[in-house]
Amino acid sequence: MQCATPPVLSAITAIVSDADQHELSCDGEIVDMADLRQVWAHIPDPRDRRGRRHSLGLLLALVQAAIVSGATSYAAIRHWVARAPREVLAQLGARQDRRTGHYQAPHPDTVCRTIAQVNAASVDAAYAAHRASQLADLYDDPDELIPMTVDGKTQRGTAHGEAPARHRLGALLAEDGIMVATLDVGTKSNEITAFAPLLDQIPHVKNVVISADMLHCQRKHAHYLHRRGAFYLFPVGGNQPGLFDQLDALAWKDTPIEWTTYDRGHGRTEIRTIQVRPAPPGTRFPHVKQVFLLERHVYDLHWKPLSSVAVLGVTNLTATHAGPRRLAELVRGEWSIENKDHYVRDVALGEDRCRVRTASAPSILATMRSYAIGALRLLNHTNIAEGTRWARDDFMHPLIALGLTM
Secondary structure, eight states: OOOOOOTTOHHHHTOOSSTTOOEEEETTEEEETTOHHHHHHTSOOOSOSTTOOSOHHHHHHHHHHHHHTTOOSHHHHHHHHHHOOHHHHHHTTOEEOTTTOOEEOOOHHHHHHHHHHSOHHHHHHHHHHHHHTTHHHHOOOTTSOEEEEEEEEEEGGGOBTTBOOEEEEEEEETTTTEEEEEEEEOTTSOHHHHHHHHHHTSSOOTTEEEEOOGGGOOHHHHHHHHHTTOEEEEEEOTTSHHHHHHHHTSOGGGSOOOEEEEEEETTEEEEEEEEEEEOOTTOSSTTOOEEEEEEEEEEETTOOEEEEEEEEEEESOOTTTOOHHHHHHHHHHTTHHIIIIIHHHHHTSOTTTOOOOSTTHHHHHHHHHHHHHHHHHHTTOSSHHHHHHHHHHOTTHHHHHHTOOO
16 A cells, blocks of 8 residues: 655655654554565555556665665666575565466566656655664663764766766764765755755654754754754854854954864874854854864874864854763764765765666665665674675675565
8 A cells, every 4th residue: 555645755754743653654554664664665656556566665675685785786786686586585575476486576677667767755755764763772862962964975977968967965873874864956956955855854853963064054954953953063164254253253262172182093193172162142143052163183193284174163052962072073973974974885885886877766776875884884884895795695684684584
């Protein structure tokens, strides 16, 4: 049974009355959003009902399992699907021939052709609802701050002729390296307008601390997060000149350095310091409680200066919520989406090399790559390339990673 919902799955994204619930009701049917099979079953199938021999859930499961195994292209996905053994097909709910008892695999071309037809926004919303349902298990303390960072990534391989490369925005759990929500940024839009729709896919963001780059230091973002009970931590740059000048004029020379970190490695030494002040009266940004100055100095191993960067920032976290040390950790976590998702998608899962450009396929494959990274991390694979090699060792391993074994 399919939910009678619009393509963006509003019935899935506007869900759950309590933060610790994992279920929602769709046309009277209870859907366990922690179960990937049920998530896939409620993504609208674009195909005509006549002639469907395999469920959309099966096709999505095969592609997702292939990506967990390190498939980086349509050719690799087709190869994995064609070789999937009958025990894997049985676990994923493939059709069983009544006469022979054999499980029937869909043709690899059918899998890839159908994936391109599915509405990408529906897939994004379903995966986001699924990940959001797991937050209560990952963070069992209701008062614990949940660091989440928002940033965009361009899929360079999707550029073709005069058509620009596609761009997507994502929200990642900064400490765990798990992508929670993703969204396409339209060619006539930008990351700023996609910010709220991206986070709208996450039903509950209370106690979530959203960090992002200077582009997202926007008053409307601050109002939006405050309204939803979330926190923000934004660096301040040239897009907020009045606020920047106001913070830059503060007496930072008289403000003590309250936290310092030293890192040595990769042929360099890095020193980070942070100074924190209560937000001064009349701060030109909504709901600000603290302002900070973070400085980063990099030296070679002989203490020759290589670079120095100073960043001003604002947050609606009070000093009770986050002192200098925690603020420094949260600021540094903003880069985790680059290191733990974007870089891994390009290097381990070949996203920039992938030339899939048809319809929704690039967006859906990007969502599935991020999900595969998170699934392997939840199995304690800190090296995702090594995790995909483990998944290739046995056709059942991707199903274990996806929680699809009975």
